[in-house]
Amino acid sequence: MKIQSTLPPTAAPVPLRGLFAGCAALLAGGSHRNRLEHELRDMFGADHVFLLSSGKAALALILSGLKRLSSNRKVVMPAYTCYSVPSAVVKAGLEVALCDVTPATLDLDLAQLARTLDEDTLCVLPTHLFGLPADVEGVKALCRPRGITVVEDAAQAMGGSRQGRWLGTTGDVGFFSLGRGKNLSSGGGGVIVTRSAAIAAAIREGYDQLPEESRWTAAVKLAELMATEVFIRPPLYWLPAGLPCLGLGETRFYRDFPVEQMAEARAATLVGWRHRLDESNRTRREQAEAFIQELAALAPEAQAVTDPEASYLRLPVLVRDRAVKQALCARAAALGLGISGAYPGTIQQIPELQDRLAVREYPGAMEVVERLVTLPTHRFVRPADRARLCQVLRDLSVAGRKTDGGPEASLSSPAVRATSRAESTWASSPRSHR
Secondary structure, three states: OOOOOOOOOOOOOOOHHHHHHHHHHHHHOOOHHHHHHHHHHHHHOOOEEEEEOOHHHHHHHHHHHHHHHOOOOEEEEEOOOOOHHHHHHHHOOOEEEEEOEEOOOOEEOHHHHHHHOOOOEEEEOOEOHHHOOOOHHHHHHHHHHHOOEEEEEOOOOOOOEEOOEEOOOOOOEEEEEOOOOOOOOOOOOEEEEEOOHHHHHHHHHHHOOOOEOOHHHHHHHHHHHHHHHHHOOHHHHHHHHOOHHHOOOOOOOOOOOOOOEOOHHHHHOOOOHHHHHHHHHHHHHHHHHHHHHHHHHHOOOOOOOOOOOOOOOEEEEEOOOHHHHHHHHHHHHHHOOOOEOOOOOOHHHOHHHOOOOOOOOOHHHHHHHHHEEEEEOOOOOOHHHHHHHHHHHHHHHHHHHHHHOOOOOOOEOHHHHOOHHHHHHHHOOOOOOO
16 A cells, blocks of 8 residues: 555545535435436436436346336347446346447447347447447437337436437436446436336336335445545545455446435435536546547547547547556556556456356457556546656557567547547537536
């Protein structure tokens, strides 16, 4: 454990107003969930909103609802994504099916998706990974003729938009996560939004049977949220980061987890949430844009694509190979720079799923595993931190060039390499709803 200023990979501070509101609700109760549901319906134009204990609980409830509407059992998801996604599929008693991703965008490979869909496909999960907008319309074009539901995974993209529509609202049903470090956080929690009366009715059938998070659980989560608010700041983050027992940054496949309605106290901490979300995403976009420009100076072939509305939970960057990735993460950890290697493997490689998945190759997903790192974009990142991060990248690039005699290690962001589709989309995105 090294005492030094340490950047967390992600951070979503909760203001004192929210913490006080949570404490008051824990003692006196209230109708905070009703208020939050109304505000969410108003912002996202959703006819139906459900509040859950976590993002993976929200997905599990959606899938359980879809089971009531169809006998199909396959849930198609990206071969590279958060491990909580297959956890929710297994929790719902459904089958995991994988589709490769395109490394340049981290989005589903639509050509392979067309070959993956079959008569047993229940739904497809396009994912806005790290806040990068997925091509949901392209997925819908493939799914609609077959009657397949599109479940939009916007867990990491709340408040982002594409073509004038909020991410999470283009598919048949969508969900957000309010977990630690997300664009907006209450320390945990999930949100489901949909305009479909049939899907909402199926979800409601299960939702009404769920218990609310217990008062004890709410109290523990509120205490954790308060501790996070103290130690998430760089001067103190070295302490929790140096305690392996906390499992910070750990990627886990959950064999089981609670599916409950959100507690009133948790909902209360989200008072003023829309302003917090707007500020969080504005900061993340600005940080990402600054990083993209500075990275372009190190690797001129990386072309920055400015995006005034997408939400960058973290900025994904593809480095040359696994060796550069490992060296970069090790060096950044020693300096407390907050670089993360993201998920350690493809969904195919999760040990708990070995007996559930056919053995197949997903080269795009494997390339992402080998080369992807993510840079912090939250408000605690200072210009000096960005300069240090870029210097580490520069040093490793020079070292790699001297070692193998080849060109400088390629540093290119999937966000900036999304070419014509992203450019035409983002150029037309209105700002009026911000």
